[in-house]
Amino acid sequence: MRRKLAAGNWKMNGTGAALAELEALAAAHPAPGVDILICPPATLLHRAAEVAGDAIAVGGQDCHANASGAHTGDLSAGMLRDAGATAVILGHSERREDHDERNDDVRAKARAAMEAGLIAVICVGESLEQREAANTLDIIAGQMSGSIPDQCTGENLVVAYEPIWAIGTGKVPTLEQIGEVHDFIRARLERRFGEGVGRSVRLLYGGSVKPGNAADIFGVPNVDGALVGGASLKADDFSPIIAALESA
Numbered sequence: 001m002r003r004k005l006a007a008g009n010w011k012m013n014g015t016g017a018a019l020a021e022l023e024a025l026a027a028a029h030p031a032p033g034v035d036i037l038i039c040p041p042a043t044l045l046h047r048a049a050e051v052a053g054d055a056i057a058v059g060g061q062d063c064h065a066n067a068s069g070a071h072t073g074d075l076s077a078g079m080l081r082d083a084g085a086t087a088v089i090l091g092h093s094e095r096r097e098d099h100d101e102r103n104d105d106v107r108a109k110a111r112a113a114m115e116a117g118l119i120a121v122i123c124v125g126e127s128l129e130q131r132e133a134a135n136t137l138d139i140i141a142g143q144m145s146g147s148i149p150d151q152c153t154g155e156n157l158v159v160a161y162e163p164i165w166a167i168g169t170g171k172v173p174t175l176e177q178i179g180e181v182h183d184f185i186r187a188r189l190e191r192r193f194g195e196g197v198g199r200s201v202r203l204l205y206g207g208s209v210k211p212g213n214a215a216d217i218f219g220v221p222n223v224d225g226a227l228v229g230g231a232s233l234k235a236d237d238f239s240p241i242i243a244a245l246e247s248a
């Protein structure tokens with residue numbers, strides 16, 4: 001059985017005052033029936049880990065592929081771990097776009113994350129142009145084989161399907177479209193890593209998940225949770241999403 005996961009990506013949002021939201025979330029979910037992960041900006045990681053307590057995990061939003069060295073401004077996976085992270089989001093479309101990250105960059109970062117003992121939450125997803133050209137599954141297949149390292153297990157890998165056109169737009173794919181991609185990702189993982197590993201990797205849907213659509217999305221087979229941006233910033237928005245996942 002895969003334990004469901006509600007993950008929040010705060011992106012470049014939040015200073016110390018935002019920790020009050022995390023505190024409220026922790027108070028609302030003292031013994032959650034699902035895993036909860038919050039990925040704040042790196043500047044807040046250490047404090048967030050303290051505020052989050054045992055019931056909520058914290059993670060990074062990116063890491064460098066190397067363990068240390070002359071890379072001004074970058075953070076290694078070991079540093080995130082040292083600050084209290086247990087996971088890191090990698091290959092988010094905003095990183096792929098803003099920083100020109102390629103599949104092999106994401107793969108090297110994921111390898112570093114796994115070696116440091118972090119869960120790698122690897123993001124894949126098509127653009128609107130690619131979906132309209134009916135290329136979605138080819139794009140996902142290419143991103144998966146390029147970005148996911150060989151040494152993954154059911155424990156250290158989470159795959160997030162995030163159609164780029166659904167991120168921050170309020171547009172969500174149909175449940176059939178989500179189901180098609182998640183089934184495809186599951187089948188490819190099973191083929192590459194075997195049924196044991198392939199069936200234990202958790203698959204998240206991400207892109208405009210809100211309290212109002214979460215329950216429907218969580219009813220789709222092979223959706224094991226969500227990676228939530230905007231609606232993870234406020235406890236009052238994220239909490240009902242967590243509750244929907246608990247009762248899915």
Ligand code: PGA
Binds near residue numbers: 227
């Ligand atoms: P959103 O972002 O929930 O604000 O659409 C999702 C994401 O980018 O992870």
